[in-house]
Amino acid sequence: xxxxxxxxxxxxSGINLMAVLGLSLLTGFTGLxxxxxxxxxxxxxxxxxxxxxxxxxxxxxxxxLGAAGAALASFFIGRITLNLKGDYxxxxxxxxxxxxxxxLDNVQYFGGARGWPNLPRSTNFTIxxxxxxxxxxxxxxxxxxxxxxxxxxIREEELASQTIGINVFxxxxxxxxxxxxxxxxxxxxxxxxxxxxxxxxFQFIKSTELTITVIFGGLGSISGSVIGALVLTSLPExxxxxxxxxxxxxxxxxxxxxxxxxxxxxxGYEIPVGKIFKKLYYRxxxxxxxxxxxxxxxx
Amino acid sequence: MKKRxxxxxGCVILTLSLALTGCTPAAPTETPAEEPEVVKVGWIGSLxxxxxxxxTCELNTVKMLFEDINAKGGLLGKQVEVIGYxxxxxxxxxxxxVRRLTAQDKVIAVLGPNASGQALSISSVLDEMQxxxxxxxxxxxxVTVNDDGxxxxxxxxxxxxxxxxxxVAAGYAYDILGFRKxxxxxxxxxxxxxxxxxxxxxxxxxxGGEIVAKEAFKSGDVDFRPQLSKIKEAxxxxxxxxxxxxxxxxxxxxARELGIDAVxxxxxxxxxxxxxxxxxxxxxxxxxxxxxxxDDPDVQDFKAAYTAKYNxxxxxxxxxxxxxxxxxxxxxxxxxxxxxxAIRDALETASVKGITGQINISKDTHNPEGKDAAIIKIxxxxxxxxxxxxxx
Amino acid sequence: MSGFLQQLINGLSIGSVYALMAxxxxxxxxxxxxxxxxxxxxxxxxxxxxFFAMTAFxxxxxxxxxxxxxxTGLLAVLIERIAYSPLRKRNAPFLYFIISxxxxxxxxxxxxxxxxxxPTFRTYPRVFGAEPFVVAGVNIGRLDVMMFVIxxxxxxxxxxxxxxxxxxxxxxxxxxxxxxxxxxxxxxDRIILIVFGLGxxxxxxxxxxxxxxxxxxxxxxxxxxxSFIAAVFGGLGSLPGAVIGSILLGIIETxxxxxxxxxxxxxxxxxxxxxxxxVRPRGLMGKTTEEKA
Numbered sequence: 001x002x003x004x005x006x007x008x009x010x011x012x013s014g015i016n017l018m019a020v021l022g023l024s025l026l027t028g029f030t031g032l033x034x035x036x037x038x039x040x041x042x043x044x045x046x047x048x049x050x051x052x053x054x055x056x057x058x059x060x061x062x063x064x065l066g067a068a069g070a071a072l073a074s075f076f077i078g079r080i081t082l083n084l085k086g087d088y089x090x091x092x093x094x095x096x097x098x099x100x101x102x103x104l105d106n107v108q109y110f111g112g113a114r115g116w117p118n119l120p121r122s123t124n125f126t127i128x129x130x131x132x133x134x135x136x137x138x139x140x141x142x143x144x145x146x147x148x149x150x151x152x153x154i155r156e157e158e159l160a161s162q163t164i165g166i167n168v169f170x171x172x173x174x175x176x177x178x179x180x181x182x183x184x185x186x187x188x189x190x191x192x193x194x195x196x197x198x199x200x201x202f203q204f205i206k207s208t209e210l211t212i213t214v215i216f217g218g219l220g221s222i223s224g225s226v227i228g229a230l231v232l233t234s235l236p237e238x239x240x241x242x243x244x245x246x247x248x249x250x251x252x253x254x255x256x257x258x259x260x261x262x263x264x265x266x267x268g269y270e271i272p273v274g275k276i277f278k279k280l281y282y283r284x285x286x287x288x289x290x291x292x293x294x295x296x297x298x299x
Numbered sequence: 300m301k302k303r304x305x306x307x308x309g310c311v312i313l314t315l316s317l318a319l320t321g322c323t324p325a326a327p328t329e330t331p332a333e334e335p336e337v338v339k340v341g342w343i344g345s346l347x348x349x350x351x352x353x354x355t356c357e358l359n360t361v362k363m364l365f366e367d368i369n370a371k372g373g374l375l376g377k378q379v380e381v382i383g384y385x386x387x388x389x390x391x392x393x394x395x396x397v398r399r400l401t402a403q404d405k406v407i408a409v410l411g412p413n414a415s416g417q418a419l420s421i422s423s424v425l426d427e428m429q430x431x432x433x434x435x436x437x438x439x440x441x442v443t444v445n446d447d448g449x450x451x452x453x454x455x456x457x458x459x460x461x462x463x464x465x466x467v468a469a470g471y472a473y474d475i476l477g478f479r480k481x482x483x484x485x486x487x488x489x490x491x492x493x494x495x496x497x498x499x500x501x502x503x504x505x506x507g508g509e510i511v512a513k514e515a516f517k518s519g520d521v522d523f524r525p526q527l528s529k530i531k532e533a534x535x536x537x538x539x540x541x542x543x544x545x546x547x548x549x550x551x552x553x554a555r556e557l558g559i560d561a562v563x564x565x566x567x568x569x570x571x572x573x574x575x576x577x578x579x580x581x582x583x584x585x586x587x588x589x590x591x592x593x594d595d596p597d598v599q600d601f602k603a604a605y606t607a608k609y610n611x612x613x614x615x616x617x618x619x620x621x622x623x624x625x626x627x628x629x630x631x632x633x634x635x636x637x638x639x640x641a642i643r644d645a646l647e648t649a650s651v652k653g654i655t656g657q658i659n660i661s662k663d664t665h666n667p668e669g670k671d672a673a674i675i676k677i678x679x680x681x682x683x684x685x686x687x688x689x690x691x
Numbered sequence: 692m693s694g695f696l697q698q699l700i701n702g703l704s705i706g707s708v709y710a711l712m713a714x715x716x717x718x719x720x721x722x723x724x725x726x727x728x729x730x731x732x733x734x735x736x737x738x739x740x741x742f743f744a745m746t747a748f749x750x751x752x753x754x755x756x757x758x759x760x761x762x763t764g765l766l767a768v769l770i771e772r773i774a775y776s777p778l779r780k781r782n783a784p785f786l787y788f789i790i791s792x793x794x795x796x797x798x799x800x801x802x803x804x805x806x807x808x809x810p811t812f813r814t815y816p817r818v819f820g821a822e823p824f825v826v827a828g829v830n831i832g833r834l835d836v837m838m839f840v841i842x843x844x845x846x847x848x849x850x851x852x853x854x855x856x857x858x859x860x861x862x863x864x865x866x867x868x869x870x871x872x873x874x875x876x877x878x879x880d881r882i883i884l885i886v887f888g889l890g891x892x893x894x895x896x897x898x899x900x901x902x903x904x905x906x907x908x909x910x911x912x913x914x915x916x917x918s919f920i921a922a923v924f925g926g927l928g929s930l931p932g933a934v935i936g937s938i939l940l941g942i943i944e945t946x947x948x949x950x951x952x953x954x955x956x957x958x959x960x961x962x963x964x965x966x967x968x969x970v971r972p973r974g975l976m977g978k979t980t981e982e983k984a
Binding site: 002003004005008009012101102105106112113114115117118121190193194195196198199200201236237240244246247 | 387390394396399420422424428439446487490493517
């Protein structure tokens, strides 16, 4: 395997991971299902591109602007749709995603359906990795805080959470806005990685791929989302030599995972990154100390 | 606090391990390139998704032609292996596929893709890896030229571009057929359709014609009666339908069902045996802009060979894939080398007689310059070549 | 005036197309409480079965029609057994069903592309003739009339089964409360299979009719996305709701294209959908039971 090719896959995994992390908060921890996150990616992508190309902002500022744009859009969408339940919320987000695409198709300022070529190619491997780490840290801290417990409470028992005084609507809104901001950054990275944007990139199928990734990794698990994004972005690449049979295998794999391990890879558990290193640290320290002790004995 | 620190450390380690796994294989690229026994040629395009019909035909054509070449002794004495990757019609997948083709498979050149979106997104990879690409039917002008007018060093194509085709269609409709009132129906979610619409409208209005209705649908739609009913009330003499033949057949059938008898006109998304099968009577007497005259003897040979081998009709993309192969073979022979950069240099001044006409690549645009368009009329259920026409 | 009438007819015709799909959706939803995204794939297979029955096996239209309906009925049952029933036994949340259904849908579409059938567009032989009926300056396609008749008949038969037979009573009871009806001695496993079978039959009928009207190709199932929206419009789980929602969506779309803007048609339809959901969060005639915790 060539590094240039692998790097491409890793960058894409990282970009997808940004969006998946956000969706993980919304779906995995708050229990809301969205089929419109490609729409938030699209908003992030186009706003970021507008920032760098039309306003001449530095990439980092433009990315933040993209995230803010996506979050703002999610605020308006959330205000009217967050009270809807289950499939009704799903369909509302689905409609939103399609509507965003339709608007972008029609806006000739951004190139319409013909796309927006020649964007600066600012996204590179390092930026993607750094942003992913920041994203994971923020999310992990949020999940382990008091707010994180409230999100999970809403996922488990919405009515009960309401009764014990959790402002369900506000928490749902927060989750939606944060997830939209993450998706927006993912979109901004994507546009500046490809150097080209086209509304076609943000189809319904993109939204479902994101949701599939979250579920594949395991609802309510950040490490699951990380693994899910890495595996599911590279899986189609590994299957590339199958040519036309590739998506047949992909479809069958999705069904197989659902029926054989519906809790996903991690099933709500985290890889105890901290613990592993603590253990490693003590063992290492113990080793050194032991050696010193042995050495000391000789003296 | 402790938790946070350990988490942070964990993340750093994770990244490092990611970076490390990546770093190791980087070394072997510097090993001296020994002459490979087989040279590889890449192809990308849609083998799945809604463009699969066209992509499959392209890959079949490319494979068939190189099999012929191999049987005749190969290219510069070497056997050629064709590696084709599916893009699902997705720009992101196209980037992955080209990264794999150029970095891992080490192809000497890439053929395809069949859509501008994918062609636009792969150019940075081509520049980085210094491998030329010959697009088949990517008609957006920006595929080979940057915004500032400079040419993209590794992007080439064998087809004419949207502005040209739009101008040809508008010119022919206004000057030759004498129509003054046109209606437009287009696919708002498709780049090709939007491009053609824009340039048809521009040229038709410049000439003094009037656009009486401009209606849109969205890719995937199958019912066009609401738009057509509106167009009917505007009473156009000609309806321009710049999209692919499945939608053309459906919309043409529905237009006739609604009692619209205006002449229909289209672009190079039309030609296909399937169009005649699907909408035989509905498209009778209609015109479209094509890349070639189907009755040309060269075309017949290729068509017969393809149909005999695959038992499928040849789609338009097949002819352009044919020419892309011709152009590549010519460039390799001219460069007398399999070095991608040498091939690129040879492509810049290449001139070869293709199945769709003489292809003279221009150094400044990387487009085939001065390619005439063929106007085809559907008469008695067959495609009848009218004339070569070029827009002024 | 004739322009307005023509658009009304267009809307009705498009709406009845959506209705045929939306009813299949809603039927499954009423029992299982999830959106069966594999329905589009089953419809697509139905139109292929009908097509090959008529061309390769030279069956008459009626025979091909029945073959397709039976074939997809079986396929739907098979899908239930493979992709949903393991989830059902585990009481998995509805999203797992949706994802599983999407997996099935990706699988079905691509297995057709990968198989020797390939991605080529295929045209049904003409059965009903091309000449439209002209009534008061309004053109009505023969096929549209036939589609309307066939879908009405199938829906009447469906309503008869649900309202008048013992199995139908079981379906209604299960739709009201699956667990309680199991306790009351209804063989819910059988009921679920029957519901999927019925949904499959409807998908086959829809598939053949679509194939005739819009040609056959692997992505034809994608139009079911619209019927899903229509089903939500009408209220998921309600059959009359699905029909009314579909007709409404068809008419709204048509009039938007005709009188406002065809470029922004779906946007306007979506805004309306949101508006209806805000006013009536369960759609026009949706089940009013509280979400099961």
